Amino acid sequence: MSTPRMYRIEPDALNELIQSLRQQHYTVIGPTPRGAAIVLDEITSTSQLPIGKTDEQAPAQYRLKERGDDAMFAFSAGPHSWKRYLFPPVLKLFSSRKNGEGFQISEELPSSDHEEKYALLGVRACDLSAIQIQDKVFGGGTYQDPAYVRVRNQAFIIAVNCTRAGGTCFCSSVRTGPRARVGFDLAMSEVLDSEHYFIVEVGTDRGENVISTVTSRAAEDGEVEKAEHLIRAAAQSTGRSLEPDNTREILYQNSDHPRWDTVAARCLSCANCTMVCPTCFCATVEDTTDLAGTSADRIRKWDSCFTLDFSYIHGGSVRPSSKARYRHWITHKLASWVDQFGTIGCVGCGRCITWCPVGIDITEEFRVIRETYLMKRGTSPNKE
Amino acid sequence: METLERILSQHPFFKELGVDYMQLVTGCASNVRFEQDQFVFREGAEANQFYLIREGRVALQLFSPERGHITIETLGEGDILGWSWLIPPYSWHFDAKALDLTRAIALDGKCLRRKCEDDHHLGYELLKRFSHIMGQRLESTRLQLLDLYGVRS
Amino acid sequence: MVPRPYIVKRIRKDTVDTFTLELGPKDGRSHFSFAPGQFNMIYIYGVGEVPISICGEPSNSTLVHTTRAVGSVTKAMSKLRRGDIVGIRGPFGTSWPVEQARTRDVVVVAGGIGLPPLRPALYHLLAHRDAYGKVVLLYGTRTPDDILFKEELENWRARFDLEVFVTVDRGTPGWRGNVGVVTTLITKAGFDPTNTIAMIVGPEVMMRFTALELMKRGVKAEAIYVSMERNMKCGIGLCGHCQFGPLFTCKDGPVFRYDQIKDLLVKWEI
Numbered sequence: 001m002s003t004p005r006m007y008r009i010e011p012d013a014l015n016e017l018i019q020s021l022r023q024q025h026y027t028v029i030g031p032t033p034r035g036a037a038i039v040l041d042e043i044t045s046t047s048q049l050p051i052g053k054t055d056e057q058a059p060a061q062y063r064l065k066e067r068g069d070d071a072m073f074a075f076s077a078g079p080h081s082w083k084r085y086l087f088p089p090v091l092k093l094f095s096s097r098k099n100g101e102g103f104q105i106s107e108e109l110p111s112s113d114h115e116e117k118y119a120l121l122g123v124r125a126c127d128l129s130a131i132q133i134q135d136k137v138f139g140g141g142t143y144q145d146p147a148y149v150r151v152r153n154q155a156f157i158i159a160v161n162c163t164r165a166g167g168t169c170f171c172s173s174v175r176t177g178p179r180a181r182v183g184f185d186l187a188m189s190e191v192l193d194s195e196h197y198f199i200v201e202v203g204t205d206r207g208e209n210v211i212s213t214v215t216s217r218a219a220e221d222g223e224v225e226k227a228e229h230l231i232r233a234a235a236q237s238t239g240r241s242l243e244p245d246n247t248r249e250i251l252y253q254n255s256d257h258p259r260w261d262t263v264a265a266r267c268l269s270c271a272n273c274t275m276v277c278p279t280c281f282c283a284t285v286e287d288t289t290d291l292a293g294t295s296a297d298r299i300r301k302w303d304s305c306f307t308l309d310f311s312y313i314h315g316g317s318v319r320p321s322s323k324a325r326y327r328h329w330i331t332h333k334l335a336s337w338v339d340q341f342g343t344i345g346c347v348g349c350g351r352c353i354t355w356c357p358v359g360i361d362i363t364e365e366f367r368v369i370r371e372t373y374l375m376k377r378g379t380s381p382n383k384e
Numbered sequence: 385m386e387t388l389e390r391i392l393s394q395h396p397f398f399k400e401l402g403v404d405y406m407q408l409v410t411g412c413a414s415n416v417r418f419e420q421d422q423f424v425f426r427e428g429a430e431a432n433q434f435y436l437i438r439e440g441r442v443a444l445q446l447f448s449p450e451r452g453h454i455t456i457e458t459l460g461e462g463d464i465l466g467w468s469w470l471i472p473p474y475s476w477h478f479d480a481k482a483l484d485l486t487r488a489i490a491l492d493g494k495c496l497r498r499k500c501e502d503d504h505h506l507g508y509e510l511l512k513r514f515s516h517i518m519g520q521r522l523e524s525t526r527l528q529l530l531d532l533y534g535v536r537s
Numbered sequence: 538m539v540p541r542p543y544i545v546k547r548i549r550k551d552t553v554d555t556f557t558l559e560l561g562p563k564d565g566r567s568h569f570s571f572a573p574g575q576f577n578m579i580y581i582y583g584v585g586e587v588p589i590s591i592c593g594e595p596s597n598s599t600l601v602h603t604t605r606a607v608g609s610v611t612k613a614m615s616k617l618r619r620g621d622i623v624g625i626r627g628p629f630g631t632s633w634p635v636e637q638a639r640t641r642d643v644v645v646v647a648g649g650i651g652l653p654p655l656r657p658a659l660y661h662l663l664a665h666r667d668a669y670g671k672v673v674l675l676y677g678t679r680t681p682d683d684i685l686f687k688e689e690l691e692n693w694r695a696r697f698d699l700e701v702f703v704t705v706d707r708g709t710p711g712w713r714g715n716v717g718v719v720t721t722l723i724t725k726a727g728f729d730p731t732n733t734i735a736m737i738v739g740p741e742v743m744m745r746f747t748a749l750e751l752m753k754r755g756v757k758a759e760a761i762y763v764s765m766e767r768n769m770k771c772g773i774g775l776c777g778h779c780q781f782g783p784l785f786t787c788k789d790g791p792v793f794r795y796d797q798i799k800d801l802l803v804k805w806e807i
Contacts, residue, residue: 094539096582102563102622103582107539142788143538143773252782255804282777285770289583296583303776310778311768314607315535318767324806328780336783443708443716455708455716460725483713523746527718528706532740533649533679535554535607 005202007216008223011072014188014198015046016214017158018121024210026119026156029085031078036064040080043121050075057167057350059359073122073190076166077349081278082127085118086151087134093147093285093298103296110150119156123184125177126169126347128159130278132183136341137281156206159184163191163230165237168350170363173241176347178234186211189227199227240353242363243370244334244344250366250373251335255327259368264323266358271304273352273360274329279345282310305329330365388413388489395436397464397513405506408499412492418442418482424465425476431468432494437461440486445479457524458483467514469493538773540580540624543600545617551603552683555650556615559593560600563622568598572632573657574764574792577602578772580624584613588769588787590654591628595661600625603653603685629772631792633658634762635665638734642670644726644756646747648719648739649678652685654764654791655738659693666698673700673726677719677743680705681712700726719743720750730755738764745802748795758796765790765798782807 009017018028022044030043033050043049055075056063067074096105110116123131131152138148159180162171171177180187185207188198199219202208274280284303289296303310306325311318319325337345346362353361389410392398398406416435418424424435424442435442442465443455456478459465468476470493500507542563549557562569571591579602580586587610593601606615617623635658643662647655662672674693678684684703694701702722704715715722719739735751737744744763751761767779767786779786782801784793801807 096624098582101620102542102544105539105542105624138775141774143775145775255807281775283770284776284778285586287580287583287585293583303770303778305777305780313766313768314605319806321806328807332780332783336780339783340785441715443713452710454710455712457717457721458704458715460715462724524718524721527720527742527746530742531679531706532743533677533683533706535605 005208006219006224007200007202007211008219009198009200009211009214009216011046011070011196011198013215014072017210018043018045020210020213021119021156025114026117027114028119028121029082030121031073031075033064037062038064038075038078040078040082040084046072049073049122054164055166057169057354059168059353059361060355060357061167061359062354069192070196071190071192073160073188074164074192076162076164076169077124077127077278077351079276079351079355081276081349081351082120082123082131083134083278083281085120086131086155087138087145087148087281089302091147091300093300095295095297097295098293116151117154118151119158121158121160123157123159123180124162124171124349125159125180126171126349127278128157128180128183129171129176129347130349131157133279133341133343133345133347134281136343137279140341156210157184157186159187159203161187161189161227161231162234163189163227165234165239166350168240168353168361169348170238170240170242170350171348172235172238174244174344174346174348179231189231191223191226191230193226197223199224240350240361240363242334242346242348242366244346246373247334247344247366248336248338250370251331254369254372255331257369257372259365259372260323260327263326263360263365264321266360267306267322267326268357269306269308269322269325270357271306272355272357273362274304274306275302276351276355277333278347278349278351279333280304305332326360330362333362334366388415391438392436392489395462397436397517401509405509408506409491409496412495412499413489414492416488416490418486418488420482420485422482424480424482424486424488427476427479429476431466431474431476432492433490434464434466434469434493435488435490437463437465438487438489440488441483442480442486443483445481447479453479453481457521457528464517466493467518469497470510470514538626540578540586540626542622543625545619545621545623546599547619548615548617550615551685554607555603555605555683555685557592557601557603558614558617558623560602560623560625561598562600569600569625569628571595571628571657573635573661574632574654575628575630576654576772576791577625577627578629578769579610579614580626581610581613581617582622582624585610586624586626586770586772587611587614588629588772590764590791592653592656593660595657596664603650605650626772629787631788631790633661633736633792634734634794635661638662639668640670642672642728642733644673644675644723644728644733644735644751646675646719646723646735646737646739646751647677648737648743648747649683650685651738651740651743651764652676652678655736656686658736663693663696663699670732671700671728672698673702673728675702675704675719675722675726677704677706677722677739680707681709681714702726718746720746723747723750723754733760735761736763737761741765741802748799758799759794761795762792763795763798764792 092108096103138145162178184203187201543560547559770776774788
């Protein structure tokens with residue numbers, strides 16, 4: 001039996017989809033090749049997608065290759081993640097103007113209804129989980145980030161299921177993919193063999209409305225099964241894993257593990273990992289004035305716990321060594337996050353492994369610590 | 385003497401010393417009193433007693449030509465003052481001045497020293513207790529040295 | 538969140554590097570309500586924001602902040618004049634356990650600039666004096682010249698229902714008060730360790746040793762509370778800077794129960 005609300009569309013209809021969204025004043029953001037990488041940017045048609053391109057990723061390595069076919073989504077996560085749009089790298093929070101003895105503050109709000117209306121095309125399952133994780137961070141606490149909530153509520157999400165495992169990713173072990181399960185308006189799987197089509201699963205009424213504006217038909221069981229088969233194959237061919245259970249005990253009990261010295265000898269504290277990570281949310285604020293001092297802006301910018309002054313308080317940093325900063329980052333990502341937000345903060349996208357200039361692998365670092373934990377408990381790591 | 389024995393044996397410093405030793409110690413004890421600003425002992429003088437402060441406050445001080453009298457620590461009710469009597473060369477390293485009218489029990493160090501030489505058991509018991517106090521003072525002094533409230537530039 | 542404008546009603550220099558700001562709402566709106574132990578993010582036009590504990594009387598309409606001028610924002614704050622405007626966001630954070638402390642003895646231990654965050658708790662205790670047993674304030678600071686709120690301390694010392702002990706790390710010529718670290722005052726204070734709530738603020742080392750000394754005297758770790766300090770940019774748990782282990786100092790703290798953080802306190806660079 002076909003799952004209800006599964007459609008088949010041809011590649012041209014994907015272009016119709018993009019145009020239909022643009023007519024509804026969405027700015028469509030999707031993957032597009034630029035230079036030597038596939039980045040995220042506004043796209044106006046399918047011709048701007050990375051057609052026929054794939055990536056080869058490994059620790060500290062990223063190469064684009066030509067496949068020689070018309071595949072539109074045969075690549076994995078690039079250096080950009082969707083937080084560029086939902087949680088912009090630079091955002092003006094407010095501006096204040098001097099008036100008399102004091103000053104007047106005006107909150108920075110979007111100038112038009114359409115300014116923040118995004119349709120995100122090509123959201124991988126891992127990135128979809130990352131968005132849901134950031135939903136908890138920015139929208140689930142006592143204090144919420146109004147800018148994030150505003151953009152997020154309007155965002156139209158078209159997920160894309162992976163039919164090919166990436167070189168560094170590990171979504172299946174952390175249970176975030178490769179199949180998108182919830183949180184999308186539409187989810188697509190690309191099938192390219194003797195035919196080229198997309199299976200589209202509808203996730204919301206909003207998604208149903210949009211898909212009804214393009215050429216489509218109900219998907220046949222065989223067509224859906226082909227897509228599912230590819231997704232399963234992708235899940236089975238991932239090259240790494242990270243066991244996400246008991247991360248708190250494992251990391252909290254091993255803050256003095258010798259492995260931290262080993263990784264510290266390699267880590268450059270360059271902050272690449274935090275920049276590419278789709279869930280990292282640390283930010284700083286800068287207050288700047290113009291030369292005359294008549295107006296002052298407060299700007300929020302992405303920050304990284306790897307910088308020396310991240311933890312600075314009167315006279316010194318709490319974490320002066322890069323060892324402490326790496327330990328903090330991985331402990332936050334895998335353990336503290338559970339205490340703070342109920343899940344681990346890692347979605348298995350592999351970006352930090354690819355974009356680390358020295359190729360530090362979070363799954364490997366965690367594995368070593370985990371083995372110590374298991375040995376102390378008398379369980380062999382091989383008995384899993 | 386009886387009252388002295390009771391006061392001494394109730395003080396934490398002499399806890400569990402045993403009846404015989406308590407009597408011995410009491411035999412070396414006497415009540416003393418220092419008026420406000422009177423020196424209890426002076427740097428360099430022979431150290432022949434130690435004191436259990438019962439009332440008042442004593443400042444441990446050093447005199448330096450540029451800075452005058454510097455107070456290093458103040459001790460008060462219940463504190464033990466002085467251990468130089470127990471360790472050669474048996475002379476005081478600091479001045480001790482009563483900041484207020486101070487009443488104390490003075491213990492004859494010279495006398496106790498002799499008794500400790502005769503009975504090493506007693507010596508051990510007293511040294512145990514003094515090491516504990518010295519340890520506490522050392523820890524407090526180290527914290528003072530850290531200048532925790534100073535501003536780091 | 539956008540800062541609300543407040544007017545400087547008064548600014549007073551307390552010691553060579555510490556000053557007190559008294560603020561009132563610019564639009565004369567309602568009284569600023571806060572719980573003892575909470576802090577505000579104070580915004581200085583064009584310079585930046587900084588977290589400062591609120592240290593005035595909770596029932597008073599004046600908002601009071603005492604702080605040290607150490608960084609660019611606090612230095613700019615120290616140069617404010619009457620009539621200048623600052624921005625306030627807050628109050629944020631957890632507060633002192635003045636409710637849990639009812640019917641018990643209360644020991645308040647302040648080190649250096651740690652006294653201002655404890656002052657609202659003392660005001661509360663004194664305003665509801667009958668609800669508490671013995672109340673003791675132990676205050677240690679660097680030198681006699683660094684003693685804050687001198688007049689107030691003298692008034693408090695004159696009360697019969699409050700014990701106040703002050704000590705300095707180093708005396709100055711003519712100082713006849715106590716000299717020695719604040720932990721040495723604990724043995725002098727009269728309180729029932731089995732029925733006491735302790736509140737400590739000061740440099741981390743001082744808080745650790747003070748808690749240790751209190752526990753030596755029989756106070757349980759669950760009855761001791763401290764106030765932590767970390768780098769803050771937002772004050773509302775969104776920027777990640779103030780993390781202390783898995784805890785956000787701005788919303789899980791700054792007041793923490795000691796047993797919940799004592800293992801974190803001894804981990805280096807956590």
